[in-house]
Amino acid sequence: MFTELSPMKVVAIAIVAIFVFGPDKLPEFIRNATGVLRRVRAFADSAKHDLRSELGPEFKDFEFEDLHPKTFVRKHVLDGDGLAGVEEIRNAFDPRPELEEITAAVRDTADGGGRAPGAVSLTKEAQATPSTRHVFDPDAT
Structure with a gap:
């Protein structure tokens, strides 16, 4: 006080x-x-x-201090060592598992494993051979 x-x-x-x-x-x-x-x-x-x-x-354990909002929340929402039910809600909204699945699928596609028809390759293509390259003269421009 x-x-x-x-x-x-x-x-x-x-x-x-x-x-x-x-x-x-x-x-x-x-x-x-x-x-x-x-x-x-x-x-x-x-x-x-x-x-x-x-x-x-039936109300012999009733404490008036439990009516304080902070104490009420601590007693009825917290389970001593953590939040009750909040962990499941937090995990439900966690995008990490879905992102890991997408990342794994992209890596598999990039590595060439199970490439879908019409899929775009994410790896560098081999360099063009000098015979098919256009001749470029830096002094001409």
Whole structure:
């Protein structure tokens, strides 16, 4: 609850409290504030106890902290060591297996294994022989 309070902030609050309430009435104010906090905690604890007793034995393990959204998700969606059901969904949308199949098919075709009729070769063809090549004169252009 007070995790964001640094020591400097606590000192500043204490100085402001001394100025507001005065050094004579500050101890009395602190006693009254702690008494109010104790009564509020006791009231909350008794309300939790009454609610658990009214819900019956099937809700004996009910914790009010489980109603917090983060705790609820952690308890009902996470299975301790991982997500329940999310892994199957993630695998269903994963394109890697299909891409591996396509890559394997392209490699087989490129290697010449089982070339389909009309398929285009992905390998370099042998260089044309010098006799069939056109003569090119670099100085003529």
